[in-house]
Amino acid sequence: MQNIVLKVTHILNVAYGVENAFLSDFVYKSISILDLPETNILSYFPECFEFIEQAKMKDGVVLVHCNAGVSRAAAIMIGFLMNSEEISFTSAFSLVKNSRPSICPNAGFVKQLRTYQEGKESNKGDKIQELEETTVPELHSSC
Numbered sequence: 001m002q003n004i005v006l007k008v009t010h011i012l013n014v015a016y017g018v019e020n021a022f023l024s025d026f027v028y029k030s031i032s033i034l035d036l037p038e039t040n041i042l043s044y045f046p047e048c049f050e051f052i053e054q055a056k057m058k059d060g061v062v063l064v065h066c067n068a069g070v071s072r073a074a075a076i077m078i079g080f081l082m083n084s085e086e087i088s089f090t091s092a093f094s095l096v097k098n099s100r101p102s103i104c105p106n107a108g109f110v111k112q113l114r115t116y117q118e119g120k121e122s123n124k125g126d127k128i129q130e131l132e133e134t135t136v137p138e139l140h141s142s143c
Contacts, residue, residue: 009060012051014044014076015067026063027055035071037108041079042116048076049083074103078113082120089117 013020013030020028029051033044048064055062066072074096081092093113097103105113 007061008063009058010051010055010062012048012062012064012073012076013066014048014072015065018065018067027060033066033072035066035106037106037111039108040112041072041075041109042112044076045079045083045116049080052080053084069100070102071105071109074100075105075109075113078105079116082113082117086120089113 008026010027010029011020013028014033016032016034020026020030029047031044031047033039033041052062052064064073064076077096078089078092081087081095082089085092087095093103
């Protein structure tokens, strides 16, 4: 089996108060998002998704980061996968959790992502069956 090495070309910085450190090495997009349950994470989706899609069109690789890599970046990636792959919250959560086991979006973000799914379900069905439905716990404020 051949190893595939992907080099990060773009960084989506959704941290609050974290400067971009390697300006000459990456294409950056910075969006300061507070990691609070009352923060409207969905309002940031269009700008974040556009940056990721533009990078993908250039065969770029995007790193999405926040302060701890647990809540905001995870919520953005879960939302992106729900949107781009037309999958459910549970499927997207499982994919992100498998890539980064420490993820734990705050309770407000989880509620918003579930609401986002409901809005998408009224338009389309899930492309992937809920095979992992029972493996993803009901999320509360701690994972």
